[in-house]
Amino acid sequence: MSDKKDRLAIIQFIEMHSLIVECFAMAATRAIGPRAAPFTIALAHWPFVALPQEPLMNTSQAYSRPARLLQIASWIIAIVFALFLDMLGSLVMRDLMFAPHGGPPRVEQFVDRAAVAPLEAQTRDLERQRSALDDKAQTLRLAYDRANTDYRDAQESLRNWIATRTATGDNRNDIELLARTRKLDLLQASVIDWQRRRDTLADQQRALEARGEQLNTQLAQAQAGADARYAAAQRRYELTVFGWRLALTLPILLVAVWLFVKRRKSRYWPFIYGFGLFALCAFFVELVPYLPDFGGYVRVLVGIALTVFAGLYMLRAFQRYVERKRAEMQQSQSERARTVVYEKAIGAYQKKLCPSCDKPWHLGGDQVSFCIHCGLRLFEVCSCGARNFAFFPFCNQCGTHVTHADDHDAGAGQADSAANSAHQ
Structure with missing residues (x-):
């Protein structure tokens, strides 16, 4: 803050x-x-x-x-x-x-x-x-x-x-x-x-x-x-x-x-x-x-x-x-994602800026998922298949909660751990 x-x-x-x-x-x-x-x-x-x-x-x-x-x-x-x-x-x-x-x-x-x-x-x-x-x-x-x-x-x-x-x-x-x-x-x-x-x-x-x-x-x-x-x-x-x-x-x-x-x-x-x-x-x-x-x-x-x-x-x-x-910028994605508040996310999305580094993400195209400047995950795909801004709480198509970037990273880490355990 x-x-x-x-x-x-x-x-x-x-x-x-x-x-x-x-x-x-x-x-x-x-x-x-x-x-x-x-x-x-x-x-x-x-x-x-x-x-x-x-x-x-x-x-x-x-x-x-x-x-x-x-x-x-x-x-x-x-x-x-x-x-x-x-x-x-x-x-x-x-x-x-x-x-x-x-x-x-x-x-x-x-x-x-x-x-x-x-x-x-x-x-x-x-x-x-x-x-x-x-x-x-x-x-x-x-x-x-x-x-x-x-x-x-x-x-x-x-x-x-x-x-x-x-x-x-x-x-x-x-x-x-x-x-x-x-x-x-x-x-x-x-x-x-x-x-x-x-x-x-x-x-x-x-x-x-x-x-x-x-x-x-x-x-x-x-x-x-x-x-x-x-x-x-x-x-x-x-x-x-x-x-x-x-x-x-x-x-x-x-x-x-x-x-x-x-x-x-x-x-x-x-x-x-x-x-x-x-x-x-x-x-x-x-x-x-x-x-x-x-x-x-x-x-x-x-x-x-x-x-x-x-x-x-x-x-x-x-x-x-x-x-x-x-x-x-030296922190991990999950730590940076937790510092983004809702009001800042709204303003950043309207201006097409990354809420972490404040640089324009649309230079990489409208379909980017990560910031091309700092690597922060910006967009998530809901279970219904809709693409949502990662810092908005609800899906714009089905209205359910959207998985956030830090949750996604944590989930991905748990999945990798489970896969390694199963392999062993």
């Missing part, structure tokens, strides 16, 4: 390695992708995965319809169990961001209020002054526009009046000319006064703008210091949360590997397989959106370590299997 366990270990570690590769592929194509994708892949491939070799049914039911239905139901349980564990894990991974100090840091926490508060107060006062000056500038502009309009109208009226006086040759209204000229001078002086006021106000506005730029520079410097402190705190926070998430997912992954190695053939194997799928997805997929800059190295290094571990375990199991096979 030890070689059987080694073969199962090889097969199942190949399965675990393929699951790791699938999770790596899903992580590469999903920054934030369908959470159930790895389980969908596993579900799509479940008929090709070897089941634990301690079935709940006896050997006569190994390939019956109820056993097959139980196999399907067990894998469905494993997949559903993994999905619900993944949902729970995603909620825990999300809520871990609020564990350190109640959540991520905020920029406002790192602003020097003692230095910034006076600057903000001066900025608000400056804004009020600027608003008042803007209103005053608007009023001055309207007054200037009216005065300028009146001056231009008076200037145009005087020009027209002088033109009329020149055309008529009437020089008797010098007093009116002087009055019109004085009025025009007053209007021009008013325009100049309003323009002077506007210029003075513009100077005040420019002074406020300069003061505002100075305050903005000081506020920007204070904000830059706050941003630097916030960036450092955010970095520490991300590392803390990543450490917590890694401390949660990595032990789960290690426990899943241990359960797979030690308990994968137990009666509760669907839950072990489901937990393993959840652990792989949690570490290689769910952890991806929360990785810091160097987090990818952690994930890849753990994947490499798991792959190396699985590969070394598989190679050692294969080496032990080869050594046992080599030792088995």
